[in-house]
Amino acid sequence: MTRAAAVASGCIEASPATAIAVRDLAVRFDGDAGSVTALDGVGFEVPEAGFVTMLGPSGCGKSTLLRAVADLVPISAGSINVFGRTPEQARRARDFAFVFQDATLLPWRSVIDNVRLPLEVGRRGGAVEQHAEPEELLALVGLEGRADALPHELSGGMRQRVSIARALVCRPRVLLMDEPFGALDEINRDKLNEELLRIWQETGTTIMFVTHSVPEAAFLGQKCLVLSAQPGRVREYVDISFTSPRALGMRDTLEFVQVTAHLRSLLELPR
Amino acid sequence: MTTTEVGAKAVRPPAAAGETARAGRARARRRLRYAPAIGAGVGMVVVWHLIVTGFEIPTYIAPSPWQVLVVFANQGDILWINFLPTLLEAVCGFALGNTIAVLLAVWFVHSGVAERAFYPIAVFINTIPIIAIAPILVLMLGNGYEPKIVIAALICFFPTLVNMVRGLKAVSPQMLELMRVLSANDREVLFKIRLQSSLPFLFAALKIASTTCVIGAIVGEWIGSNYGLGSLIIEATYNFRAPLLYATVILGAGLAVAFFVITSLVERHVLKWKPGEVF
Numbered sequence: 001m002t003r004a005a006a007v008a009s010g011c012i013e014a015s016p017a018t019a020i021a022v023r024d025l026a027v028r029f030d031g032d033a034g035s036v037t038a039l040d041g042v043g044f045e046v047p048e049a050g051f052v053t054m055l056g057p058s059g060c061g062k063s064t065l066l067r068a069v070a071d072l073v074p075i076s077a078g079s080i081n082v083f084g085r086t087p088e089q090a091r092r093a094r095d096f097a098f099v100f101q102d103a104t105l106l107p108w109r110s111v112i113d114n115v116r117l118p119l120e121v122g123r124r125g126g127a128v129e130q131h132a133e134p135e136e137l138l139a140l141v142g143l144e145g146r147a148d149a150l151p152h153e154l155s156g157g158m159r160q161r162v163s164i165a166r167a168l169v170c171r172p173r174v175l176l177m178d179e180p181f182g183a184l185d186e187i188n189r190d191k192l193n194e195e196l197l198r199i200w201q202e203t204g205t206t207i208m209f210v211t212h213s214v215p216e217a218a219f220l221g222q223k224c225l226v227l228s229a230q231p232g233r234v235r236e237y238v239d240i241s242f243t244s245p246r247a248l249g250m251r252d253t254l255e256f257v258q259v260t261a262h263l264r265s266l267l268e269l270p271r
Numbered sequence: 272m273t274t275t276e277v278g279a280k281a282v283r284p285p286a287a288a289g290e291t292a293r294a295g296r297a298r299a300r301r302r303l304r305y306a307p308a309i310g311a312g313v314g315m316v317v318v319w320h321l322i323v324t325g326f327e328i329p330t331y332i333a334p335s336p337w338q339v340l341v342v343f344a345n346q347g348d349i350l351w352i353n354f355l356p357t358l359l360e361a362v363c364g365f366a367l368g369n370t371i372a373v374l375l376a377v378w379f380v381h382s383g384v385a386e387r388a389f390y391p392i393a394v395f396i397n398t399i400p401i402i403a404i405a406p407i408l409v410l411m412l413g414n415g416y417e418p419k420i421v422i423a424a425l426i427c428f429f430p431t432l433v434n435m436v437r438g439l440k441a442v443s444p445q446m447l448e449l450m451r452v453l454s455a456n457d458r459e460v461l462f463k464i465r466l467q468s469s470l471p472f473l474f475a476a477l478k479i480a481s482t483t484c485v486i487g488a489i490v491g492e493w494i495g496s497n498y499g500l501g502s503l504i505i506e507a508t509y510n511f512r513a514p515l516l517y518a519t520v521i522l523g524a525g526l527a528v529a530f531f532v533i534t535s536l537v538e539r540h541v542l543k544w545k546p547g548e549v550f
């Protein structure tokens with residue numbers, strides 16, 4: 001296991017293999033009751049085809065960080081760079097896809113039509129050039145044969161699989177996932193974790209994955225960004241590597257337990 | 272969770288015989304569900320008959336069910352001739368009022384200025400009793416179908432407007448974020464998200480409108496009209512033809528019920544995606 005020191009904001013040059021570069025990022029929300037600083041001085045990089053998990057106490061700004069990358073939240077200071085573009089340009093170019101905690105399927109559309117949604121909107125006239133076949137994606141997420149089902153006929157785990165297929169349909173270079181399995185029971189979550197790893201390896205997509213589960217963060221991430229709360233700052237950007245291949249059984253090995261223990265100690269550190 | 276997922280796959284091809292047996296049981300259950308309503312209806316007719324005959328109430332005050340039935344048999348042509356205009360006015364008013372309400376709601380949702388300007392006016396018009404508007408419209412539009420259609424439309428309009436505005440705004444914020452990530456424009460959000468998620472609200476309003484449009488048409492026919500169920504009601508009352516009056520009222524109510532049932536059936540078909548819905 002190697003431990004990288006926290007990346008001091010702005011001190012690393014972007015290399016060609018960098019998918020996402022965040023520098024000196026601050027996000028403030030101005031409300032009636034004054035302004036809330038959700039993120040302050042956050043800087044880190046996500047390598048291309050990398051899998052970065054994000055951990056932190058609730059309310060520390062994990063969602064806000066992901067939403068800032070996705071151009072859903074305006075940034076107050078600093079910069080975000082997605083494959084050399086601003087978040088807005090990246091959004092318009094369909095560089096990334098977002099997976100929400102609840103699957104956010106359109107309940108009146110069948111499974112396959114939900115997967116097709118990204119091909120139908122937001123492209124003002126131009127055809128969607130390079131997209132994956134929705135049917136193949138359903139097979140990839142293990143839902144072949146359920147193409148015509150309606151969302152309410154599916155379990156929570158199956159719904160989330162559909163939303164992952166939908167996210168992949170435009171072949172995004174980055175997948176942003178905000179606690180996608182947070183509402184699932186443990187058995188389903190384990191299964192989807194394994195499948196997400198497989199999908200990540202098969203597609204070569206860069207993934208940013210928010211979770212509040214320490215084992216999940218360690219199991220999935222090549223790197224884990226640990227945030228501290230109020231305001232959200234980077235506590236440590238942890239490199240995670242294992243000698244054994246990542247499989248669910250690995251979670252009982254000593255090296256895995258050492259990683260999770262370290263992540264836990266970071267979370268429990270006083271401010 | 273896992274078991275349900277696996278189970279859902281395993282249970283997929285159900286035996287055809289089991290399917291029909293289950294469908295048959297479901298049909299029987301549905302029949303049983305309507306049994307209390309049918310029983311109560313028959314009971315009330317029986318009580319009506321007993322009261323009228325028991326207290327020897329004169330026909331011009333209250334006819335017996337049998338006398339009303341006789342009107343349906345012997346004066347069916349009068350009823351039918353007057354039924355058709357009311358049907359036409361109610362249908363046209365329903366279509367007109369709801370269409371305008373839906374279009375206005377779409378406009379309001381996309382333009383805050385329009386909503387602030389015209390919503391209060393819509394509220395104001397709604398507060399004027401329909402009985403008071405009717406003569407005004409007759410003065411303006413004459414004696415034909417037009418004032419009745421407009422009255423039927425007016426009476427449908429407000430509930431649909433209110434519900435539709437609410438429905439178009441009742442989109443989950445998460446869906447809007449999804450559409451934003453997809454760089455969808457307002458038109459795409461309207462046609463892919465807002466309209467569909469407003470449908471449950473729209474149908475709640477349409478079910479109200481399906482009965483009130485008949486009331487609107489009948490009220491319109493009360494004033495200076497010589498055809499339609501409304502005018503027949505007035506005429507029968509002034510001539511003490513109570514059996515005809517009752518038959519006309521029953522026919523009007525039947526029309527409203529028919530509209531309601533049709534609307535509900537359409538709703539059930541359109542809102543298939545919404546589990547645990549409808550009557």
Ligand SMILES: Nc1ncnc2c1ncn2[C@@H]1O[C@H](COP(=O)(O)OP(=O)(O)O)[C@@H](O)[C@H]1O
Nearest residue numbers: 029031036038057058059060061062063064065
């Ligand atoms: N739209 C918003 N308006 C105001 N404050 C917000 C908004 N979104 C998030 N916040 C605040 O920002 C902080 C971080 O929130 P969030 O990113 O959701 O945390 P996490 O996902 O880590 O639980 C919280 O204090 C939250 O109250």
Ligand SMILES: [Mg+2]
Nearest residue numbers: 062063064178
């Ligand atoms: Mg969150």
